[in-house]
Amino acid sequence: MSTLLGKRILLGISAGIAAYKSAQLARLLKKAGAEVRVVMTEGAQAFITPLTLQALSGETVRTSLLDPEAEAGMGHIELARWAELILVAPGTADLMARLAHGHADDLLTTLCLASDAERVMAPAMNQAMWRHPATQRNARQLEDDGWRLLGPDAGDQACGDIGPGRMLEPETILESLLAVTSSLFAPSRATADARGLTIVITAGPTREAIDPVRYLSNHSSGKMGYALAEAAVRRGATVKLISGPVSLDTPPGVERLDVESAQEMFEASRRLAEQSDVFIGCAAVADYRVEHVAEHKLKKTAERDDLTLKLAKNPDIIAEIAALDRRIRPFVVGFAAETRDLEAYARDKLLRKGLDMIVANDVSQEGLGFGADHNAALLLWRDDDRSPGRRELPAQTKQTLASAVFEAILERLTASHETPSS
Structure with a gap:
């Protein structure tokens, strides 16, 4: 501390x-x-x-x-x-x-x-x-x-x-x-204590096509992931941001790669993760995609009042990165957006997916989470499999929260004896 x-x-x-x-x-x-x-x-x-x-x-x-x-x-x-x-x-x-x-x-x-x-x-x-x-x-x-x-x-x-x-x-x-x-209390606002680290961050939603004009998605604005990218670059890190479709400007000094679907985000994440020291999965990735995307726009008919879509499971990006061989695996940080039993679900996800740290948000709270400018977080990390470490960060702007989250990531990275890539 x-x-x-x-x-x-x-x-x-x-x-x-x-x-x-x-x-x-x-x-x-x-x-x-x-x-x-x-x-x-x-x-x-x-x-x-x-x-x-x-x-x-x-x-x-x-x-x-x-x-x-x-x-x-x-x-x-x-x-x-x-x-x-x-x-x-x-x-x-x-x-x-x-x-x-x-x-x-x-x-x-x-x-x-x-x-x-x-x-x-x-x-x-x-x-x-x-x-x-x-x-x-x-x-x-x-x-x-x-x-x-x-x-x-x-x-x-x-x-x-x-x-x-x-x-x-x-x-x-x-x-x-x-x-x-x-x-x-750093000597300057642009501290460089993360210099030499390569950070890969996913941010925003994914879109899963139904037909050429419709898609499945979620309410993620990408603000938290972009704030983390900004916080990391201020600390001197090389930052690669894999972004779903959002209406946000790229933070200065950040390399941005735009993707649309969960599959595209997975392929970009798998490629860049092996070259990174820290992988932060902040994106709200769709769990499922439409199994067969219609070639043309689906039309509403008078004969039917319903529409059935068959969904297929998308790759679990954060679990796949955490399962990489230890010789190429980065320090892996996941996010959990929950509406109830926040700590229980976050602990389960941390251990079940083999993550090093998880940032959990209760998105049911008014004025916090998706689309909002403020958020709060519960940080959990693996000191050992039986008793994860824990820190609560109160409601604050996403920029301020991102600085606190990245600070905790650097602390845990140091504690885990990870070596920055050369």
């Missing part, structure tokens, strides 16, 4: 009821070894006092941009330079809007603009505010500007509503930071 020992974290607290959780978060960050300084907005002080955060952080809490004593030596610039990570928790809809539009009208927003530190936010607001198109636009803009968004969680809210918008629990935020520590 990564560590926060000695890391300089600036904890920003804005005006939401979830600010009460920030006290526990400050305590946990200190316990994990981080140096913590706190900045509060004026509104945040209505929910929790600076004195509380001062006692927990051991540092004077800053609340004003126009503090004559602190600003005598341009204190806000010194504080911006001090921070290695700015963590805003909670991040209200108002604060998100101001940051997305480049405002610097208080100490916290000024620090965010003046600092080169990594930036992480845990949004917290009413479920209707989170769902509002303006907030969603601001969230996307913040991500484009380099922010990592953790959450929000869904559930009961202080206002009595139920839905997405709750700030993640402090323990979950800490776990997320620990999961991506090396990428957060």
Whole structure:
């Protein structure tokens, strides 16, 4: 597990009821070894006092941009330079809007603009505010500007509503930071600790033809696989992306191979897997195909109200790659999209198919999974056949989640004593 020992974290607290959780978060960050300084907005002080955060952080809490004593030596610039990570928790809809539009009208927003530190936010607001198109636009803009968004969680809210918008629990935020520590605190954003590794990733859906104009498919958007490709290339890896039909741009630096059917994806995967160090099967591959594809468009007739299609089983791509001879077999990571009994089905798939790691998603959760911009994951890996290792990653943007997943893959690859190809 990564560590926060000695890391300089600036904890920003804005005006939401979830600010009460920030006290526990400050305590946990200190316990994990981080140096913590706190900045509060004026509104945040209505929910929790600076004195509380001062006692927990051991540092004077800053609340004003126009503090004559602190600003005598341009204190806000010194504080911006001090921070290695700015963590805003909670991040209200108002604060998100101001940051997305480049405002610097208080100490916290000024620090965010003046600092080169990594930036992480845990949004917290009413479920209707989170769902509002303006907030969603601001969230996307913040991500484009380099922010990592953790959450929000869904559930009961202080206002009595139920839905997405709750700030993640402090323990979950800490776990997320620990999961991506090396990428957060790397010397540069384009770290190269995966240099020398060749990563093959499958992404998106497959289409199984019924006739020349119709096909069987699924709701996969390819966003998670593309985010993983982007995360891997940022870490210096050579990335080959085998993509089903999606409406996504190829991430810079990624070699993309477009396929349509499961058979085409299998052939490309089998060919490239032998030249790779890691194979990540993120695509939602059709389990079955139509046994006999019609030569011409099937016509609806007045005589029949139904249509019977005979299906044949497609190759199990991830199992076939995992079964390769150990001399040419890469480290194999599978995905499991489930709607119930997530961990039980994922454990079974991990062991039954001989995978090294599996990333499991509950696609029945509102706002997560297929087509959504956010996801959560349960990671399982084989420490031994009886007791797989386990890590939960909370709901967050797919870009942030991809970084955490790839970090875990690198950890397990190192632990398994795999050697990068030359």
